[in-house]
Amino acid sequence: MKVCKKCQKEFNDNLTFCPFCGAENADKKLTYFEKKTAKEQDKEFIISKASIQDEDAKNAKEISADNLTVKLVTPLKKAKLLSILKIASSAIALVMLLVIGFLVANMDINKNIKLFTIMGAFLLVAVCGSLLISEIYVMLAIKKIESEDFSLRKIYYMLGPVFCYGNNVYEINTNMQCDDCNEKMHVELKDDDVYLVCNKNREHICKITKDNYILYLKDKLSINNNWDIIKLRGALWNF
Ligand SMILES: [Zn+2]
Ligand SMILES: [Zn+2]
DSSP: OOOOOOTTEEETTTTBBBBBTBBBBBSOOOHHHHHHHHHHHHHHHHHTTOOOHHHHHHOOOOOGGGEEEEEEEEEEHHHHHHHHHHHHHHHHHHHHHHHHHHHHHHHHHHHHHHHHHHHHHHHHHHHHHHHHHHHHHHHHHHHHHHTTTTTOOOOSSSOOEEETTEEEEEEEEOOOOOOOOOBBBBEEEEEEEEEEEEOOOOOOOOEOOOOOOHHHHHHHHHHOOTTHIOOOOOOOOOO
């Protein structure tokens, strides 16, 4: 770990610039070109850490599955219905936009108006298209978790990994705080194992193996009969 000369925060040895305040932390004075290269290397290093690296996974401390929390997201039927509705509406919008674009292109009107309308339609087509693709991904992922027992998957952007049990979709998360810096942690997946990763420093990481979390989740879901109460509290339609 390096300590920033300016803000005194700790950061990774591989970085030249402090990720918190941006101050240069080189041992010697850098030339313009060296600075540029160092910045690029820093960027690459940070991107490489965006997913869990084999080396970090290997060094991760194993902890108990008690550190996980389970929350009902939605009944499975609703998740599927919502996904189908989103796919259908973005597909319809896409077709309509293409038709409008085609009609306007063949109209005998002011050139500038024509150009703006077509450009606008093109932009909306791109938005609808990406919505459609992401929703198809969600749909396929729901199908997949539905078919497997306790298969965890990151499907929803704002939620942690989810799994299906019975007729419901559940999210797993954690309340655990990082041992090193007391920051909150979040859940990530790698090779079927669950990792708790510190929100501040991705090298602060612990691991819960598949066998452990499956036992824990099964236990939690069969002993606990309070799921209906949670449902009533409005955990539905959480996304
Ligand atoms: Zn700094
Ligand atoms: Zn930490």
